[in-house]
Amino acid sequence: MGNERKKHPSPSFLSQHCAGLQNSANSGSPAGINSEVSEKSQSLINSFYSEFGISLDGYSRLQQAVYWADPDRSITNVSMSTSPAHTTFIIENLKESYQTGEELFVTVHANDFDNKSKSYGGDFFQAKLFWSKTKASVFGEVVDLLNGSYSVRFLLPWVGEAQVAVRLIHSSEAVQVLKRHRDTDSDRVYFHGYYEGPGPNKTRLSEAVMCNVKWDKNGLEHMGTGDCCCEYKDPRTEETWRCQRPKSMPCSALVYHSMGGYRNRLTNKEKKLIGIKYVAEKCHPGLHTPVPAGFYLNDVWTSFVCSTQHFTTQTTTECLKDKHIYMMGDSTIRQWFEFFVKAVPSKINRSALKQMNLHVQYQAGPLLAVDVKNNIDLHWRAHGVPLRSQKSAVANLHYISNEIDGLAGGPHMVIMFNMGPHFTTYPLDFYTHRVLRIRKAILALLQRAPDTTVIIKTVNTGYKDIFGSDWYSLQLDRILRWAFQDVGVYILDVWQMTACHYSEENIHPGPVIIKNEIDILLSFICPVYI
Structure with a gap:
């Protein structure tokens, strides 16, 4: 196919074909990822340094690695989110054939459900180059250009046909839903603690309660404060596991642990947003992982x-x-x-x-x-x-x-x-x-x-x-x-x-x-x- 944009891509899968590949030898280097450093409290940074030896520069690199762009406007309607049906991509400078080891670049242009161009980044795309007949595939690196467009880089490693596929996993608006629930709704996955011990007249007492991680501002506050809970602080890791206090047994009677269940607290709008489907040297420690690997x-x-x-x-x-x-x-x-x-x-x-x-x-x-x-x-x-x-x-x-x-x-x-x-x-x-x-x-x-x-x-x-x-x-x-x-x-x-x-x-x-x-x-x- 040519390099024109597809008019009607699949709602969850955008794909185009590229021509046959011929044999040659050089591979390219992975593209860099640009991001901003988010602010953190000095006490948290000091904690990283004093306990783990992580410097301020090292902590800044972590913030760069996990930075994710936010929408630059308030999302009042699901139609404002990225639409896989209207999002398009083009293969840049498409040729009839390529040499193995060359790089192929694709540009993705995100549009919303009203077919309006997005002006900000934050969409989560995954891309691959593949050919089903030979069961060949390779990962593509997606770089957010922070303006509604994304650059994808592929290395062409095999001889033969290939197809490009770019998939919208989550819109930038859905990512914000994921982020909010991760930071404030941690007990949407909860656990059970089982307490057992001797009862009267040689009986055996047992009780199951809800448990979870104790972590500041992690959405678990509803378990209560004060004497609500049994807390188990590991003396070496200093992490605390917390269970609701059993009614008839001491905290020391905790014997078993299990998965509890899931709580879905998504609002109707959030449900709609989330629900949109869319070599080398000898191996040794410390090796860099390129894209593709x-x-x-x-x-x-x-x-x-x-x-x-x-x-x-x-x-x-x-x-x-x-x-x-x-x-x-x-x-x-x-x-x-x-x-x-x-x-x-x-x-x-x-x-x-x-x-x-x-x-x-x-x-x-x-x-x-x-x-x-x-x-x-x-x-x-x-x-x-x-x-x-x-x-x-x-x-x-x-x-x-x-x-x-x-x-x-x-x-x-x-x-x-x-x-x-x-x-x-x-x-x-x-x-x-x-x-x-x-x-x-x-x-x-x-x-x-x-x-x-x-x-x-x-x-x-x-x-x-x-x-x-x-x-x-x-x-x-x-x-x-x-x-x-x-x-x-x-x-x-x-x-x-x-x-x-x-x-x-x-x-x-x-x-x-x-x-x-x-x-x-x-x-x-x-x-x-x-």
């Missing part, structure tokens, strides 16, 4: 970060031999644990990873698999509260930073963690403090055992609602990268891998994506494989 071809991910390999069942076992592996986080990193258990199946006269039954609630863990012959032990446990899980023993819910503090480290130890989906309903400062405590624990670990392998899994895409939008996840992802950019750890970028794949979106990606993630993970653990 790689691409799919025939369902195999080629990384632009470092030289990755593709592992078989046998080479997976050989890579993990003599390794003590600790995974901490949510169910998306538990998928890695499950992959390893399935990837090294039991065979006659051959050892294998076998999962032990620890008689725990599966969603919280801990989980353990061992291969005695090859001296492999594989651990997974949840990251602690807040955790949207079924009823789980509180004693099994450990903060990641505390868990890392209890590990000696060393050349045979691999530590990997992630945090994302369970934190989307909380203010950014709460998540930042949690991440910085982990950063502090990682720095101490690498000080006592610098040859420990530490791997951070970034956040997945796949959420689109008020409880876990990709926009929330994107900001958490930026905080995570900012906190560990100078620590000397591996950062495994799954954000781009989950955003650009052709398969149906899911916060728990399918086996094809997981296998590619595992290949990168093993390439980090065994960068020079025999």
Whole structure:
């Protein structure tokens, strides 16, 4: 097709085709992202510096990373928001053919539902270059020009046909709804605490109450003040978990934790806004993640970060031999644990990873698999509260930073963690403090055992609602990268891998994506494989 604008794009998917690509070799560098630094109280900045060693410049970079443009007018009607049906894009300087390694630029022009041009930025777009027949895809970097237009940059990495797709995930007006509820309505996801203890005449008492994070101005004030609640302050992280005080038992009787439920407090107008659908070098710690970070071809991910390999069942076992592996986080990193258990199946006269039954609630863990012959032990446990899980023993819910503090480290130890989906309903400062405590624990670990392998899994895409939008996840992802950019750890970028794949979106990606993630993970653990 030519480079004229489409007159009637799909309401949720804008797409154009570009011509065939020919083979050549150079790749471009990622475009920068311009943003402003928002003001923060001096006391908060001082807290970051005194406790975590984060300088004023470092804190300013964090604010730049999570800055998001606001509408420059009051939104009185949904029709004033960005319309995917009226938003258009053009491929700049479209040619009949391109060389691999060239860059392709697309300009998006946002219009509202009255087909009027938007004059401000803040829309959340995702873009990809793909070709379904060869199962190839690559992530596109979207830059907000802050005037209603957006620039998208693609690297052209494969030979053959390609199609450009730009999708409006949330309008700038919907983003403001997400932002407000994150900062003032954190208990829209709530949890249960279960208290148990002895009763009269050898009976057993039990009571379930509502629990949540205690964080200043986080929308949890309605739980009350004074003697309303039981508070559990971790002595090391200094985070406080709060539960309504049970009527018949002491605070010390808390035994179990579980997911409670969801409360949707969106106004009718907000519901309408939200409801609009629309290589390289050897792998080593500290590598920059470019945009794009790689691409799919025939369902195999080629990384632009470092030289990755593709592992078989046998080479997976050989890579993990003599390794003590600790995974901490949510169910998306538990998928890695499950992959390893399935990837090294039991065979006659051959050892294998076998999962032990620890008689725990599966969603919280801990989980353990061992291969005695090859001296492999594989651990997974949840990251602690807040955790949207079924009823789980509180004693099994450990903060990641505390868990890392209890590990000696060393050349045979691999530590990997992630945090994302369970934190989307909380203010950014709460998540930042949690991440910085982990950063502090990682720095101490690498000080006592610098040859420990530490791997951070970034956040997945796949959420689109008020409880876990990709926009929330994107900001958490930026905080995570900012906190560990100078620590000397591996950062495994799954954000781009989950955003650009052709398969149906899911916060728990399918086996094809997981296998590619595992290949990168093993390439980090065994960068020079025999």
